[in-house]
Amino acid sequence: MADHYDVLGVARDASQEQIKKAYRKLARELHPDVNPSADAEERFKAVTHAYDVLSDPQQRQSYDTGGSSAGMGGGFGGFGDIFETFFGGGASQRGPRSRAERGQDALIRVQVTLDEVVFGTHRDLEIDTAVLCEVCEGSACQPGTHPVTCDICHGAGQIQRTVRSLLGNVVTAVPCGSCQGYGTVIATPCAHCNGQGRVRATRTVPVDVPSGVETGLRLQMPGSGEVGPFGGPSGDLYLEMRVAEHEVFSRNDDDLLCTLEVPMVDAILGTSTTITALDGEVELEIRPGVQSGEVLTIKNRGITHLRGSGRGDLRVGVQVVTPAKLDGKARELIESFGARHTSSGPQLARFQQGLFQRMRDRFANR
Known part of the structure; x- marks a missing residue:
């Protein structure tokens, strides 16, 4: 089989534009409508086949590295191409194709x-x-200019190719290599x-x-x-x-979570306070004797549901803060308080991962 580069008369390192230019020149000379001789027809088939291979980057790479561009039986790329060539499977699109394509996402x-x-x-x-x-x-x-009709396929976007097969001469239509099937240049x-x-x-x-x-x-x-x-x-x-992460609030589905540090005295006696939520200020009542890890729920002050109505809740986890240093008078008062309230002293309890873990465990159990 003749080398495809020799058939088109180009070097092996020829660019796609050089290959296309060589094909168009030969196709004008050898097209059956221009040159009706049998030799010209055979050369036109060879030129077209060579261009079909070399104009496709993947087929050209396979050909250059020693892969077969002919497949089985001489001249076609496997059973699928044989079927298309014999029975016109490649010509299902009638007429020139549109250049316009959908843009990428x-x-x-x-x-x-x-x-x-x-x-x-x-x-x-x-x-x-x-x-x-x-x-x-x-x-x-x-x-001021417009696409011109392809002088090879005359605007059809396809060219007729006659193939000799076991069934005799079969005429099939393939996309025009000169205009790439558009019908215009x-x-x-x-x-x-x-x-x-x-x-x-x-x-x-x-x-x-x-x-x-x-x-x-x-x-x-x-x-x-x-x-x-x-x-x-x-x-x-x-x-x-x-x-983005927030420095105060975190999220659990559509609920907002935060921690409220409560001084020990306020935790013992109870108090009311104003906290600043993401959408404004909220009044919060803290009952006397509140414990670290308790969760106070403020309804409908969380995140608005996606594509729906209603909002999640604002859940406030309490962390009781004990003073790190006491002066003499304060220590006396605490000791007096301790004397009035007997306790069993510190005791072991199940290990917990921290306030937020306890809060999430409580949310999961609700």
Whole structure:
């Protein structure tokens, strides 16, 4: 079998553009509509087959490294290609194909604060993406020009190929290698977008982040991704949420958790206090004798449910703080208090991982 590079008359390190140019030149000379001789027809088949292999990067790499571009039986890439060549399986698409393609989806990460998660928030995101070329408006042609009809397939996007087989001569249609099946050639590409119909640019995307989002959640924005080549429809934009840690509050589903340090005297006598939640101030009553590890629940002051109504709760874990240093008078008072309240003294109890672990255990049991 003749070497594909020799058939096209190009060097082995020829670029794709050089290979395409050589094929188009030979195809004009050997096409059956131009040169009806039997020798020209055979050469046209060989030239077309060589171009089919070398114009595809994967097939070319396989060919260059010694792989077979012919497959079994001489000239076809295995049983599937034989079937397509004999019975026209590769010609299921009739007419030229469209250059316009759907743009790729895009994924960006958005960080929000826990405060913003409570009720949701709005963001204007600056993203680098592909947008429609304003010069050619997606046509990929220099303004004032238009795609020209392919002089090989005459706009059909396909060419007829006659194959000799055990069944006799079979005529099948394959995509035109000159225009890649489009039926037209862009003779004067738009200089602004290099003939792609789109350019890279920074675009502002307004986003309404709903309440209740959590880290790892992805929001889909249909049609907000990259514009497709040649004015094709846009892909989708996916927003992957990241919720920043808060210095005071943590989260358990839609409940907010925090720790309230209560001085020992207030824990003994009870008190009322005002705490600042994520959405404003809250009055909290602390009963006399409250113990470390107890959880005080404030209803409906947590996070608004995702795509729903209602809110979680604010759960406040109590940590009683005993004074580290006492002056003489304070010590006397504590000793007097201790004398009036007998106890069995310190006792061993089951090991606990800490206040937050105890709080979470209590939440799980509710």
